[in-house]
Every structure is written in structure tokens, then in C-alpha cells.
Amino acid sequence: MIHALFAAPQAYDAAWTGPLTRAFAAAGLDVALSRDHAPETVDYIILAPSGPVTDFSPFIRAKAVLNLWAGVETVVDNPTLTQPLARMVDPGLTAGMVEYVAGHVLRHHLGIDAHLAAAPGAWDSTAPPLAQDRPVAMLGLGALGTACAKALVHLGFPVSGWSNSPKSIPGVTSATGRDGLDRTLAGADIVVTLLPLTPDTECLLDAGRLAAMRPGAVLVNPGRGGLVDDAALIAALDRGHLGHATLDAFRTEPLPEDHPFWHHPRVTVTPHIASATRPETAAGVIAENIRRGEAGAPLLHLVDRDRGY
Structure with a gap:
């Protein structure tokens, strides 16, 4: 069982739970998706930068942080973030x-x-x-x-x-x-x-x-x-x-x-509408990165910390 923490505002739940669940099943992944996993049990953090997680140090088992947004400027310089960080391209x-x-x-x-x-x-x-x-x-x-x-x-x-x-x-x-x-x-x-x-x-x-x-x-x-x-x-x-x-x-x-x-x-x-992360398409990117993480393969869209993106 893979433990994925959904670290996003609660308002995201209705839009994201279904697409993520379906994407995990399509990828053959046994994922327990929750916003309540104990930090030491978390394998992957699915992150909205406006969400509840700002201190990543308790997540000692996490293999990656998977960003829901294309931009990572609000999180990439966080000194507690030592896990690999992937940005969203979907x-x-x-x-x-x-x-x-x-x-x-x-x-x-x-x-x-x-x-x-x-x-x-x-x-x-x-x-x-x-x-x-x-x-x-x-x-x-x-x-x-x-x-x-x-x-x-x-x-x-x-x-x-x-x-x-x-x-x-x-x-x-x-x-x-x-x-x-x-x-x-x-x-x-x-x-x-x-x-x-x-x-x-x-x-x-x-x-x-x-x-x-x-x-x-x-x-x-x-x-x-x-x-x-x-x-x-x-x-x-x-x-x-x-x-x-x-x-x-x-x-x-x-x-x-x-x-x-x-x-x-x-x-x-225009009110930041040029593009948005759409759950139905982005969920597949999250699932694929978890599949890759479990297989030991390179993550998609891995952020270069020195460049900042």
C-alpha cells in the first residue's frame, strides 16, 4: 500500500479525489489517498503550494513531492524541502x-x-x-x-x-x-x-x-x-x-x-485564467510519477533546485 498525502486546501477535494482515484487504478497502483496520513507514513506528497504543508522535515519516508501547479517559486526555496520536487506539466x-x-x-x-x-x-x-x-x-x-x-x-x-x-x-x-x-x-x-x-x-x-x-x-x-x-x-x-x-x-x-x-x-x-491544472488530465501525471517512483525510474518534470524550475 502506497500512502499519498493530499496536501491541498479542502476545497480541492471534490475536484481531485475522483480523478486521482481513477488514475491510480488505471496505472495499477494501490494508493491510499488521504489528507490525514501521519507524516512518517507518507510515501508521496501531492502538493498545492497554497495547502497546509509548509514544513517538509517530518516526512522522512516521502520519496517525492508532486506539485499540482506548473509554478514552483513559492516552494522551491523552502529549506525543509529535501525530497525530490516535480512540477506539473499536463x-x-x-x-x-x-x-x-x-x-x-x-x-x-x-x-x-x-x-x-x-x-x-x-x-x-x-x-x-x-x-x-x-x-x-x-x-x-x-x-x-x-x-x-x-x-x-x-x-x-x-x-x-x-x-x-x-x-x-x-x-x-x-x-x-x-x-x-x-x-x-x-x-x-x-x-x-x-x-x-x-x-x-x-x-x-x-x-x-x-x-x-x-x-x-x-x-x-x-x-x-x-x-x-x-x-x-x-x-x-x-x-x-x-x-x-x-x-x-x-x-x-x-x-x-x-x-x-x-x-x-x-x-x-484577465484573472489568471490563461491556463489551469485540470484534474482529469493532471491526475494521470501524478499517477505516472508515483509509478515511476515505485519502479525507481526518473520522475517526470523534476525541478532543478539550482535553476529554480
């Missing part, structure tokens, strides 16, 4: 992000906002350029960034990408290093950020890098709020250097009602 989460990114890139590419706001009788029949003439930059070429980049290439956009390590993705011109970042920013009409939040990426898009973007460029950030210097972004929008920012992740969530983003005419706020 088909539903990836599909949701691809749909969000493709939808908002197309929205800005086609100028849909202007048509929605047009006064009755306004008839500007200027056609937008084709996708092939609208370069897009993808900052972050991990699982989510790569999937989004491939979808945009399929739609006909020229896509450049920037990441911490070299990547080879058909149809995507990729770069690394700070000089590569500046070139990537300067070459795009639309910039999408899907980087993890680490000490190296905190405020990566500061005043200098926002200034390096093309005049009129659009920023789409479904990644992490801390990637962007909020004040610098507002200043770049105010002076007209950037055309718009569509933001889905923020330093404080929910975004406070008095935050300037809510009221800025060149900002679209």
Missing part, C-alpha cells in the same frame, strides 16, 4: 495555455479591440497585415512556451524565442543570453512571456528592456507577474512606446481594485 494545462496565447496574439494582430470600440458609422477598411508579416517573440521555451511557439508557427507567424539554454524548435529562431534577449525583444511586434519566476528573471522586463521593444509593440504576459516591472510598464504605455499589455499574472492576486492596471486604457487584465 496536456490540459498545455492546451489551455496554447489557446490563451494564440487567442490574444490573434486579437492584437487583427486589431479586434479597435473594431469593438469603433463608433457607429466608423468604417476603416484597412486590412491587417498577414501573420507572416507580424513577428512574435516567445520568452521562455519550456514545455508551455514551446507548445505555444509551435502553434503560432502553424498559424503563419514568424516566431523568435529566448530561453536560458539553447533550444531547437522547427520554425523558431531561438537565442540565449542577455544580448540575445535584447535582439529578440527588438525584433517583435508582439512579445509573449512564459518564463519561470526565479531570481534571474525577477523584473526581467524592466524599463531598459521595455524601451528595447519596438514602438507600438504589444506585451502578453500569461507567465508570472514578477517578470515585469509594473511601474516601468505603466510608464512605457503612458508615453506611447508600447501599444498595449494583456496581463494574466500579477505580483498580488487577486489584483487589488486600486491597482493602475485596472484603469489603464492600454491594459487588459
